[in-house]
Amino acid sequence: MLSKFDLVVVNGLVVTASDISSFDIGIKDGKIHTLAPSFSSEDIGDAQVIDAEGAMVMPGGIDAHVHLCQDQKTDIGGGKCADNFETGSRSAVCGGTTTMVTFATQTRVEEDRSLLKVVEAYDARAQATGSYIDYAFHIIIVRDDKDVLEEELPVLVEKWGITSCKVFMTYETMRLQDYQLLDVMLAALKNSITTMIHAENGDMIEWLTQKLESKGMMAPYFHALSRPPSVEGEAANRAIVLAELIENPILFVHVGSSASANVIRAAQTRGLPVFAETCPQYLNLTWEDLKRFHSPTCFENSKMICSPPPSPDSSDQDALYIGLHNGTFTIFSSDHCPFKYDDPHGKMVGILDHEPSAATDGVPLTELAHKKVGRFSLIPNGIPGVETRLPLLFTRGVSTGRITPQKFVELTATNPAKLYGLYPRKGAILPGSDADLVIWHPEGALTSFKLTNEHLHHNVDYTPYEGMEFGNWPRYTICRGKVMWANDVLLGKPRDGQYLKRGPNQLGKGVAHFKKDPRRVAAWVHE
CATH class of the missing domain: 3.20.20.140 (Metal-dependent hydrolases)
Known part of the structure; x- marks a missing residue:
């Protein structure tokens, strides 16, 4: 059965910078196509399916x-x-x-x-x-x-x-x-x-x-x-x-x-x-x-x-x-x-x-x-x-309650996208946004472990976080609709990434009516 989607993420707890909701995500041509409480078997068709099993799904x-x-x-x-x-x-x-x-x-x-x-x-x-x-x-x-x-x-x-x-x-x-x-x-x-x-x-x-x-x-x-x-x-x-x-x-x-x-x-x-x-x-x-x-x-x-x-x-x-x-x-x-x-x-x-x-x-x-x-x-x-x-921030921040999942997304995805002119293409889970997602393990599903450099994929012979305990790690990483990392296996290729042209800062220029005190501001410079 054909599907209107290429990839579907089901049973996920979708986390954005503002909300947490249970949604299924339909992905088509590398973009977020549809968010729905659930998809029917007809909706899913022959699309690739990832079952998040109740885990948090966030913008990449x-x-x-x-x-x-x-x-x-x-x-x-x-x-x-x-x-x-x-x-x-x-x-x-x-x-x-x-x-x-x-x-x-x-x-x-x-x-x-x-x-x-x-x-x-x-x-x-x-x-x-x-x-x-x-x-x-x-x-x-x-x-x-x-x-x-x-x-x-x-x-x-x-x-x-x-x-x-x-x-x-x-x-x-x-x-x-x-x-x-x-x-x-x-x-x-x-x-x-x-x-x-x-x-x-x-x-x-x-x-x-x-x-x-x-x-x-x-x-x-x-x-x-x-x-x-x-x-x-x-x-x-x-x-x-x-x-x-x-x-x-x-x-x-x-x-x-x-x-x-x-x-x-x-x-x-x-x-x-x-x-x-x-x-x-x-x-x-x-x-x-x-x-x-x-x-x-x-x-x-x-x-x-x-x-x-x-x-x-x-x-x-x-x-x-x-x-x-x-x-x-x-x-x-x-x-x-x-x-x-x-x-x-x-x-x-x-x-x-x-x-x-x-x-x-x-x-x-x-x-x-x-x-x-x-x-x-x-x-x-x-x-x-x-x-x-x-x-590190998920284990020591979100899992301990020091920051909320929404704040985590704001700091690690949404605000960087806005600050550096990439939003809403990046940093969002919205129809039309790039299908960049990170899916964590369900709570308690991953046995906590102590990090060693052998766990990592950089070209460095050490990590400063050697021996620190981690309670979660990304289970899936999806870039523009392609599953790049799944269950500790690297699936992507070195040329899957693209160069991005960016726009200006979208977070504002300060308070519009801010008094320009001449003791602090040389407004005449712009004349």
Whole structure:
């Protein structure tokens, strides 16, 4: 019997950002076609059927902060990303993510002056391997060449659908001074491009790092001491002042501390268009995890280095969960920035660049790491997490009642789609939306397990969440109507994903009648 559907999901508890309802879902030509309390056998016909068995069915995850395929020239700390578009997207889809927004990174070398050429280069990397899931680009801007900003930003929007850029307030090779930040923000504003900000005070970090190193405090653990929460809080406050000056919407990426979250919440309360993102590492790790392996000075603790670092203790985690609950955080992303541990282009850079002769003495890297402390300031900053993002928040957030299933969908799918101009094609379960779905195991059906790196599908030789207990994991991941992951089996192919052109931010530009106080706002700039 023929069917009007290609795929039907039955007996599911459909969860959106606003509702939970029992619906069957009919999918046709890669789109959501019909939602109904139930389908008859005539409706189903010969369509493929997935029985959700009462489990939650949600929009596929959108991970809006993923680093892939970046080389030594562009990577923070001199490392090389372990994942390309194939391996990174493979890992993503096995963890319930159906769309990712990755970074095309400008550098200060002359060949990267053109933003268009940077995007073309990253597109070539994506095309070379393909992607299991749909993807888009943010552009990282580390120069304020006015001709490039004026001439190329409109082309990025029109040709590529790139409607977000990222700027840095730290890292010597990437950060912009305040006046340069204003230049980029103003150019972005004119083109309806959302400005993403890595907010850490670079001068404070450099000063603290010099003091630590002068005392011989160079082991991985001291990375955290070089970046106390006040470093992030100060930079967030300063960025808000700059953005308010020219009325520019901004998003703070990977917020890791209550110091920063409180500043952001205060700005939102005043009606400013300030958005924020946090990540799994800030809800699940602390400074103590930088002492996890063998001893506080063991180089293996480099596996936990990311920036900002996790907070000193669990009190910030409680505050960040409140931020997820009350709307301080708009989205929840992974900041998947993968570096291998046992690799001369991975975390081992912290030893090899500190003591270059060690690279030629014939000692295996793993053995070398047990003999050398290395230098934390040279260790590539970043950890893997694209596959564990959704299961971590589901297990430790939804299953414990710390956030509702609807809030989970809002943070992981619907708001990312709206913020980055993909809604309602993505992030929704509506007729006409792409049939991107994640179906969990029914409650109690999956025996809880302790995670090991062998469970995962990235190209990294460790996970920072090794040994953590998980009570659920995506049972099915469906991308545009195709079942990509089912019962622990990868079914998709590397070229199933498509590039996505995006529209502007759909979450608004702040309170329309907000008083433009000349003590804070330079409204005349736009005249």
